[in-house]
Every structure is written in structure tokens, then in C-alpha cells.
Amino acid sequence: MKTRKSKDLLFEQVARVGKAVASPKRLELLDLLSQGEKAVETLASDAAIDVKLVSAHLKVLKEARLVEARREGRFIIYRLSGSDIVSLWLNLRSVAEKHLAELRLALDLMSAAPERLTAESRASLLEKARQGEVIVIDVRPEVEYLAGHLPFARSMPLAEIERRLAELPPGKEIVAYCRGPFCLMSEEAAGLLREKGFRARKITDGVAEWAAEGLPIEAYGTRIRHARQQ
Amino acid sequence: MKTRKSKDLLFEQVARVGKAVASPKRLELLDLLSQGEKAVETLASDAAIDVKLVSAHLKVLKEARLVEARREGRFIIYRLSGSDIVSLWLNLRSVAEKHLAELRLALDLMSAAPERLTAESRASLLEKARQGEVIVIDVRPEVEYLAGHLPFARSMPLAEIERRLAELPPGKEIVAYCRGPFCLMSEEAAGLLREKGFRARKITDGVAEWAAEGLPIEAYGTRIRHARQQ
DNA sequence: AATACATTCCAATAAACCTTAGAATGTGCG
DNA sequence: CGCACATTCTAAGGTTTATTGGAATGTATT
Numbered sequence: 001m002k003t004r005k006s007k008d009l010l011f012e013q014v015a016r017v018g019k020a021v022a023s024p025k026r027l028e029l030l031d032l033l034s035q036g037e038k039a040v041e042t043l044a045s046d047a048a049i050d051v052k053l054v055s056a057h058l059k060v061l062k063e064a065r066l067v068e069a070r071r072e073g074r075f076i077i078y079r080l081s082g083s084d085i086v087s088l089w090l091n092l093r094s095v096a097e098k099h100l101a102e103l104r105l106a107l108d109l110m111s112a113a114p115e116r117l118t119a120e121s122r123a124s125l126l127e128k129a130r131q132g133e134v135i136v137i138d139v140r141p142e143v144e145y146l147a148g149h150l151p152f153a154r155s156m157p158l159a160e161i162e163r164r165l166a167e168l169p170p171g172k173e174i175v176a177y178c179r180g181p182f183c184l185m186s187e188e189a190a191g192l193l194r195e196k197g198f199r200a201r202k203i204t205d206g207v208a209e210w211a212a213e214g215l216p217i218e219a220y221g222t223r224i225r226h227a228r229q230q
Numbered sequence: 231m232k233t234r235k236s237k238d239l240l241f242e243q244v245a246r247v248g249k250a251v252a253s254p255k256r257l258e259l260l261d262l263l264s265q266g267e268k269a270v271e272t273l274a275s276d277a278a279i280d281v282k283l284v285s286a287h288l289k290v291l292k293e294a295r296l297v298e299a300r301r302e303g304r305f306i307i308y309r310l311s312g313s314d315i316v317s318l319w320l321n322l323r324s325v326a327e328k329h330l331a332e333l334r335l336a337l338d339l340m341s342a343a344p345e346r347l348t349a350e351s352r353a354s355l356l357e358k359a360r361q362g363e364v365i366v367i368d369v370r371p372e373v374e375y376l377a378g379h380l381p382f383a384r385s386m387p388l389a390e391i392e393r394r395l396a397e398l399p400p401g402k403e404i405v406a407y408c409r410g411p412f413c414l415m416s417e418e419a420a421g422l423l424r425e426k427g428f429r430a431r432k433i434t435d436g437v438a439e440w441a442a443e444g445l446p447i448e449a450y451g452t453r454i455r456h457a458r459q460q
Numbered sequence: 461a462a463t464a465c466a467t468t469c470c471a472a473t474a475a476a477c478c479t480t481a482g483a484a485t486g487t488g489c490g
Numbered sequence: 491c492g493c494a495c496a497t498t499c500t501a502a503g504g505t506t507t508a509t510t511g512g513a514a515t516g517t518a519t520t
Contacts, residue, residue, distance in 0.1 A: 003414050004278055006340045010412045011254035011261075013333035014326040022252035023478080024241035031241075040497060048234055053479065055498060060477095065329035074487050074496050084325055091321045095314055096244040099295035103243035110236045182240045184233050253508080270467060283509065285468060290507095304466050304517050 020064035021092060025049060026057045033067060034086045034208045035140060035179055036147025037079035086208050093181075111187050117205050122213060125175065125203070126151060134173045139189040148207050148219040150177060158185045165196060173199045180206030250294035251322060255279060256287045263297060264316045264438045265370065265409055266377030267309035316438050323411075341417050347435050352443060355405065355433070356381060364403045369419040378437050378449040380407060388415045395426060403429045410436030 021027060028047045032038060040058065044051040058078055061067045066088075068081045080086060096103050117125070128134045129152040136153040138145045145155035156164060158178075168174060174193055178185035186202035193200035211217050251257060258277045262268060270288065274281040288308055291297040296318075298311045310316060326333050347355070358364045359382040366383040368375045375385035386394060388408075398404060404423055408415035416432035423430035441447050 006336060007258075007412060007414070008254065009336045010333065010340075011257045013330050013336065014257050014323050015252060015254040016330065017322050017326045018248065018251035018253070018257060019477095021248035022245060023248065024238065024245040025478090027241045027244050027248060028237075050480075051497075052481085052499095055496095056478080059498080066325075071487085074494095076497060081329055084328060088321055088325050091314075091318055092247055093244050095296075095318050096247045098314060099311055100243050100246065103240065106236060106239045106243065110233075110240075182237060184237070249507095255508090280510080281467075282469095282511085285466095286508080289468080301517085304464095306467060 016064045017066065017088075020061055020066050021088070023057065023060075025053070026061055027089070027092070029054070029057060029061065030066065030080070030085065030089045031179065031182060033078060033080045034089060035144040035206070037077050039072075039075040039077050041075070043078065087212065090208060090212055097181075107181065110184065111204075115201065115203055116181075117203055119213065122205070122210070122215060126215065129153070129175075134175050135168060136175045136177070137168075137189070139176050139178050139185045140183075144179075146220060148211075148217045150205075150207065150210055151216055151218050153177070153218075156189075158189050161189055161192060168193075168198060170198065173201070176200060176202045177205055178202075180204065180209055246294045247296065247318075250291055250296050251318070253287065253290075255283070256291055257319070257322070259284070259287055259291065260296065260310070260315065260319045261409065261412060263308060263310050264319060265374040265436070267307050269302075269305040269307050271305070273308065317442065320438060320442055337411065340414065341434075345431065345433055346411075347433055349443065352435070352440070352445060356445065359383070359405075364405050365398060366405045366407070367398075367419070369406050369408050369415045370413075374409075376450060378441075378447045380435075380437065380440055381446055381448050383407070383448075386419075388419050391419055391422060398423075398428060400428065403431070406430060406432045407435055408432075410434065410439055 021030070025047065029043055032043055032046050038046070040054055041051060043058070044054040047054065058067060058069070062069060062078075065081055066085050067078050069076050069078045071077075097107070125134070125136070129136045129150075136150055137156040138149045138153045139156055139158045139161065141157050142155050145153075145157075149155070156167070174190075176186040176189040176193070178189075181204040183206065186204075190200045190202040207217055251260070255277065259273055262273055262276050268276070270284055271281060273288070274284040277284065288297060288299070292299060292308075295311055296315050297308050299306050299308050301307075327337070355364070355366070359366045359380075362382075366380055367386040368379045368383045369386055369388045369391065371387050372385050375383075375387075379385070386397070404420075406416040406419040406423070408419075411434040413436065416434075420430045420432040437447055
């Protein structure tokens with residue numbers, strides 16, 4: 001039966017994508033790459049895995065066409081091969097979050113008050129940020145901020161917060177965000193700020209989650225509206 | 231570092247879902263299950279794989295919580311554990327379709343004229359079907375039709391078409407659909423009908439694709455509006 | 461109680477995958 | 491040119507996964 005063979009071929013091709021997302025390390029790489037393009041070494045240190053291993057995993061991702069690479073001097077810069085890959089990652093994560101109790105448990109354990117935004121709270125946050133009623137800070141490394149950030153957010157990488165406290169207005173509410181729900185930088189930042197007497201909270205949204213809701217993202221000072229889903 | 235360990239835990243959980251979709255056979259099972267719940271034996275014969283192997287794959291899917299099972303007499307009926315699983319499958323397929331040239335090639339080889347619908351052509355098809363200007367036929371097995379079908383479609387399983395030709399009006403345009411782009415039943419049905427002198431074409435949409443566009447689905451004569459994405 | 465049937469469990473083998481270490485490639489810089 | 495550096499390739503180990511056959515479970519039927 002020729003239909004059987006060609007059908008098998010089709011599912012096999014989709015399974016190439018499936019296999020690519022079947023490893024925790026590769027998922028972490030996808031998560032990191034949704035913050036913007038990165039060199040192999042950067043990925044390795046961000047994900048805390050050996051460079052050689054990162055390279056091997058990137059090869060798998062590249063063969064499944066989820067990422068693309070370009071050379072820049074001595075570095076090789078990897079990027080997701082489309083915004084649909086971000087959606088796929090978010091989709092996988094949301095399925096896992098919805099159906100795997102273990103994941104929800106681990107998330108709760110990790111973060112004391114996991115504030116998950118709704119459509120309304122996002123809209124109101126955007127409005128308050130526009131009015132200057134709250135200060136939104138992006139605590140990721142600055143390169144990631146430059147690649148794209150929430151509207152009206154200012155960059156204040158976690159590592160620099162302590163010595164840049166003077167930049168923050170004492171009375172105002174501060175909202176910190178980072179790479180998304182699996183990232184703990186905003187948690188840490190908010191904790192630190194509260195210790196220092198600020199009124200700070202964190203949100204679990206990152207740029208990808210925000211954009212997936214159809215909300216605008218800024219890059220290099222220019223406002224860009226990200227397409228909703230793929 | 232405790233953050234590292236808990237982070238690993240999170241990605242590992244999502245990877246459970248990734249691993250579940252890393253096999254062509256399991257993807258085919260998900261595709262079949264998005265047509266409605268099915269017993270193990272049915273899945274085995276639909277996917278042309280051994281029952282024991284189907285059972286093993288279903289176990290993996292169940293452990294990743296993508297499917298659920300219930301007993302009904304001697305049979306065990308499997309179903310997707312939510313409509314977000316259908317979205318995940320569509321998402322994976324669309325990523326593969328967009329990025330893997332091999333898949334597009336295989337699809338083109340398989341089907342002479344792969345008519346892919348757009349938002350407009352879907353709306354116009356729906357309208358014409360409502361008006362009775364075209365006859366939409368669902369050529370899947372009748373159980374699947376009963377579980378949910380396109381609006382105004384009538385059930386005419388591929389196996390029965392030949393002896394039920396009299397039910398079809400000779401002049402009118404006939405539009406056949408089946409399980410989606412990876413399914414060849416509508417292709418075959420349209421070919422057969424054209425041979426018999428009818429004006430017939432197929433569309434690649436199945437119920438899942440149609441519903442994912444936010445369009446209504448009927449089941450048991452009752453119109454149901456499926457939620458868009460998860 | 462005995463049989464038929466659908467499905468799962470168990471064990472075994474081969475193939476695929478992850479990871480690490482060491483060698484190789486290719487680029488920029490002195 | 492030769493050295494330093496980022497990255498990839500190759501090889502080898504240990505582990506996991508896919509598949510198959512045979513035994514076991516649990517439900518309906520007689």
C-alpha cells in the first residue's frame with residue numbers, strides 16, 4: 001500500500017520536530033533563544049551546560065530547522081528560525097503546565113507568590129506603565145533587553161540592581177520581569193528590592209508570553225507589534 | 231545552587247510532553263484521537279500497527295497526560311485529555327510544514343492538487359454549504375462524523391460511496407473532507423466521484439483544522455462552537 | 461465455572477540517544 | 491605565518507527507547 005508508506009513519511013517528518021523538543025536541555029535552549037539570538041558560549045553559560053554539549057544539542061535543533069545559525073567573527077550566533085518556534089515552546093509549556101501536576105507543584109515550590117497575569121491585569125499594567133504610575137524593570141542581561149522588551153520598561157539587569165538603586169523612585173511600585181515563568185531573576189530582584197525598602201513585585205510574563213497575548217513589544221526604542229501566534 | 235536544580239526539574243517536566251510527541255506512531259495516534267475517542271483495537275487498525283505496540287505507545291501518551299482512558303465493557307476507550315492537545319498537534323504539524331521542505335515535498339507528491347483553504351475560502355464554503363449550493367461530504371467512518379463534523383456536512387464514508395452514489399445530486403459541486411492534510415480519504419473520494427461524472431473536489435481541512443480557525447463544528451445534529459486555541 | 465476477547469504486562473534484543481573527552485576546523489589578531 | 495579562541499567533529503560509554511513474542515489480567519458470554 002503506497003498510502004501507508006507516504007503517510008509514515010509525513011508523520012516521521014513531524015516527529016523530527018517532536019524529537020527536537022524531547023530533551024530538557026534543548027527546551028532550555030529554545031527558552032533562552034526566545035529572548036533573542038545568542039552565541040554558543042552564552043547559551044552554555046546561561047544554561048549551565050558544557051559548550052560541547054550545547055553545540056551537540058544545537059545541531060539537533062538545527063537539523064530539525066528550529067534554529068538557524070550565522071557566523072559573526074569568531075562567534076556563531078544562533079537564533080530561532082521563526083516566531084512560530086516561540087509559539088511552539090509556549091504551547092508545549094502550557095500543555096505541560098495544564099496537565100502535569102508535578103510541574104505546577106515545582107513552580108509553586110520555586111516561587112512564593114506566582115503572580116500570573118490575566119488579559120485585564122496586562123492591560124492595566126500597560127496603562128499604569130504608560131502613565132508612569134509603576135516602574136517596569138527588565139532584569140535580564142542588557143542584550144536581551146535590547147533585542148526586545150515590554151513597553152515603557154527600563155533595563156536593570158539583576159547583577160546591577162544593588163549599585164543602581166538610586167535610579168529607582170522610592171515610593172513607586174516597581175514591577176520586575178525576566179525571561180518568563182521558568183526564570184527566577186525577577187523573583188530575586190523583587191526580593192532584593194523589598195529588602196531595600198522598595199515596593200516591588202514580580203510578574204511571570206516575559207517578552208514571549210506578553211507578545212503571545214498580542215501585546216506590543218519595543219526594541220531599540222522603536223515600538224513593534226508582534227504578530228499573534230505563528 | 232538550588233535554582234539550577236529546580237529549573238532542571240521544570241524543563242524536565244515539559245520534556246515529558248516533548249518525548250511523548252517524539253515518535254511518528256504516537257503522532258499518528260494523536261491525529262486519530264483528534265477525530266474522536268477510540269478503542270485500542272480501532273487505533274491499531276486505523277494506524278496499521280500491532281495492538282501491543284499501540285498499547286505501549288498509548289501508555290507513554292498516558293504517562294505524559296496527553297490522553298486519558300476509560301473502560302467500556304471489554305474495550306478501553308482512549309481520548310485526548312483536552313482540546314489543547316489538538317492544538318499542540320496542529321502546532322507541531324504546522325511548524326514541520328513551514329520549516330521542513332521534505333514534508334512539503336512529500337505532501338505535494340501525495341496529493342495532486344493540495345487545496346489549502348484560507349479564511350475567506352472557509353467562510354465562503356460555509357455560506358455555500360448553508361445555502362445548499364455545494365454538498366459537503368464527510369468521508370470518514372461514521373463514528374467520527376458523529377463525534378463532530380463540519381456544518382451542513384453529510385456522512386458518506388469512503389467505503390460506502392460507490393453504492394450510495396444515488397444520494398448525491400448530479401449537477402452540484404461536491405466537497406469532500408476527511409481527517410486533515412495527512413489523510414488521503416477525501417483525495418480518493420473526490421477522484422472516485424469525478425470518475426463517476428460528478429463535479430467533486432477535496433479540501434485538506436479536517437474537523438480539527440476547521441475548529442482551530444474558530445469556525446463552528448456540529449455534533450449529533452447540535453451545533454457546537456469550539457474554543458479557539460487551548 | 462469455562463471460554464472468548466481486549467488489553468496490558470514482562471522480558472529480550474536492537475537501535476537511537478546523551479554525555480564526556482580529545483582531536484580538528486575555521487576565524488581573527490599580532 | 492602562527493597563536494588564541496569559538497565551535498564542531500569523532501569516538502566511546504552508558505542509558506533509554508522501539509519493537510516483538512509470550513504470559514497475565516480483567517471483563518463479558520455461555
